[in-house]
Amino acid sequence: MANIIAFVRDSLTNMVASLGTSRDKAAANVYSMPMLTDEELLNAYRGAWLPKKIVDIPAFDSIRAWRDWQAKKPQIEAIEAEEKRLNLMGKLLETRIKARLWGGAALVIGTGDQDLAAPLDVERIGKGGLKYLTVMTRRHLTAGEIDRDPASEWYGKPKVYQLKSADGAQVEIHPSRLVIFNGSQQPDEDIVTTTYAGWGDSVLLSVVDAIKQADGTAANIASLVFEAKVNVIRIPDFMQNLGNAEYRAKILERYTLAATAKGINGDLLLDKEEEYEQKTASFATLPEVLMSFLQIVSGAADIPATRLLGQSPAGMNATGESDLRNYYDRLQAMQTVEMTPAMARLDECIIRSALGSRDPDIYYEWAPLWGMSEKEKADVFKTKADAARQLVGTGTGQEIIPRDAVSDALVNTFIEDGSLPGLDAAIEEYGKLSEQEPEEEEVAAAAAAQQAQQTPVVQRKPTADAAPRTLYVRRDVINRSDIVRWAEGQGFTDIVPDLHVTIAYSRTPVDWFDMGESWSPRLEIAAGGPRQMDSLGGDGKYKALLITASELVWRHRAMIEAGASWEWPEYQPHITIQIGGDVDLSKVEPYRGKIVLGPEIFEEVNDDWKSAV
Known part of the structure; x- marks a missing residue:
């Protein structure tokens, strides 16, 4: 009797706790091997957006910025042309995606050798020696016996891979002829049993439960939309009369007519004894619930929500930029630790195939993944x-x-x-x-301009002499005669004698020696590029030629950062051609020739300069 009572109590406990059922909460504490067939992996990738993005995003991001070769310019051009000929980026992206989806894929290095079972001799690759690159997955390549020689380069890896040819024959390929990528690396071949030995697992294997929970939550929320409003009508003696077929027919007819009359915003006619109530569902917290599940997926996939979902989570979780930077840092580490070693032989083949030989000074660096403003x-x-x-x-x-x-x-x-x-x-x-050597007339013109201003280019002096002073910095135009000929041809009659470009005009005293120095005492602005005539100044009397020159802009910014002031909203390099006059600038064709500027000339601000002009 005691045994019977114990059995009944145990059964009731199981029923209440849902033990042994699909709702068994204790099952969450037990880890079992999730298995996904190839058909299930394909269906998930093709039919659901989360699995597809989890597979594609890291694969794409790892190669989208590509790499920068460090070599001489002709060598770089030849290597990049070889990469383009072989469609290396496209093939590598395909390999990475298939490796993440299926658990493993390889890029076959085609050199035209007949014996693919022999190790690849990189030194034998000559110019144009790379013939093709072919992508194959673990569904095509069968891993052979695992190498157990601790001294072997391939220890713990298959000694050979087998491919079934079109005629049914087995073709053996040495691993040195493959660029091999695994999806999720298995921890130990000895304790892992999979259908495809020698390869890794699909990256979807460990995140599939999180994906299903997020998809299920989204589906339930979507179904709740149709239950957002439910009408409840209480009918006297409803259950008592429900057994009468004639009563049932009248009830259906009655409330079909009532629903038709009411519609969405119409009136509902009810008997005095009937009661009507409308129940609505609240969606206030559902977005946070769904976002929580999606964040779990994001963490499981190791992809920030900013990248996976296309937007950052809101509120306290809004760490999108820092998460994204950490994600790109991890991808760059993966490029160094995983992709570079896997591609080492292929890269050696590409260099030799492009150049015909191997220059030891050639190398590459992966381009930064974080895009700068x-x-x-x-x-x-x-x-x-x-x-x-x-x-x-x-x-x-x-x-x-x-x-x-x-x-x-x-x-x-x-x-x-x-x-x-x-x-x-x-x-x-x-x-x-x-x-580049300056022409003799340009050197003479620069010296004459500097002597005319009677102000030498500022030289370094002891710090004790560097008392803060107002600062006016300019570069004089050396080829003034060219611009004067153009100006006269456009109708200018009173041309400014000292054509120049102003770089700084600081009424705030600064230490001149904090301003740094220009890259070159002679700046040549090539012909062409954006040029425009405009009227400057509050009254528009300064007729100026607007130009572009990065060196002038950078020097201006450097001086502003060093403490110099600037009284205008922005800095636009220009050469004032004439002050005053009635020249119609809409009819003036801007000067488009070469402009040669002399060294930077430092002076104190002189408010009486207009009278001198």
């Missing part, structure tokens, strides 16, 4: 330029690195990071810094 790009550019100035010194023979060497390196840097589009073409047209 225009201001951040300008700040980085300025920092690099300032660092280059420090390396070459002031031109007094005290430079750390020869000026020409720094110039060449800086040009290569700006070409690679895209800071100055078209710089390589401009260098080819105008030559390098070391190849």
Whole structure:
């Protein structure tokens, strides 16, 4: 009898706690191996947005910024052309996506060798030696016996991979001929049993439960929309008369007619004894509930909600930018730890296939994944330029690195990071810094202009002499005669004698030696580019040629950051052509020729300069 009572009590406990059923809460404490067939993986990827994004996003982000080759310009062009010929980015993206979805994929390095079972000899690759790159998944390549030799490069990996050819024959491929990527790496081959041995798991395997919970929550919320408003009508003696067929028919007819008459906003006719009540569902907290489930998916997939969902979570969880930076940092670490070693042999083949030989100085760096704003790009550019100035010194023979060497390196840097589009073409047209020598007439004009102003270019003095003073900095136009000929041809009659470009005009006293120094004492602005005539000043009497020159803008910004003041809303480099006069600027064709500017001239602010002009 005691045994019977114990059995009944145990059964009741199981029933109340839902033990052993699909609602068993204790099941959450037990971990079992989730299994997804290839059909289920394919259906999830093709039919649901969350699994597809979880597979695609990290694969795409890891290669979208690609990499920057560090070599001589012709070598870089040849390597990049070889990558484009082989569609390396596209093939690598396909491999990464399939590896994450299926658990493993490989890029076959095709060199035209007949014996694919033999190790790949990279040194034998000549110019054009790479023939093709083919993407294959673990569904095509079967992993062979695992290498157990601790001294082997392939220890713990398959010694060979087998491919079934079109005619049914088995083709063996040595792992050195493959760029292998696994989805989710298995911890130990000895304790893991999978259908496809030698490969990893799909990245969806560990996140599928979180995805299903989020999808289920979203589906339940969607179904709740149709239950948002329920009408409740109480009918006297309803259950007592429900057994009467004639009564049931009248009830259905009665309330069908009532519902038709009411519609959405109409009147409802009821008997005096009937009661009508409307129940509505509240959606106030449902968005937070759904977002919580999506954040769980985001954490399980190791992709920030900002990237996975396209928007940051609100409120206390709004850490989108920092999460995104951490995510990109993790991807860059993955590029270094996982992708670079996997692609090492392929990269050696690409270099040799592009150049015919291997220059030991060639290497690459993965481009930053975090996209900078225009201001951040300008700040980085300025920092690099300032660092280059420090390396070459002031031109007094005290430079750390020869000026020409720094110039060449800086040009290569700006070409690679895209800071100055078209710089390589401009260098080819105008030559390098070391190849540029000022013409004799330009040197003489610069010296004459400097002597006429009776103000030498500021030189470094002991700090004790650097008392703060107002500051006016300009560059005089050396090829003034060219601009004067143009101005006279456009109808200008009273041309300013000292054509120049103002860089700073600070009434606030500053230490001149905090302003730094220009990259070059001679600045040449190439012909063409944006040019415009405009009337400046409060009364518009200054007829000026507006120009573009990055060096002038950066020097202006540097002086402002060092404490100089500027009384105008913005800085626009320009050359004042004439003060006053009645020239119709709408009929003036701007000067589009070359402009050569002399060294920076430092002076104190002179408010009487107008009378001198």
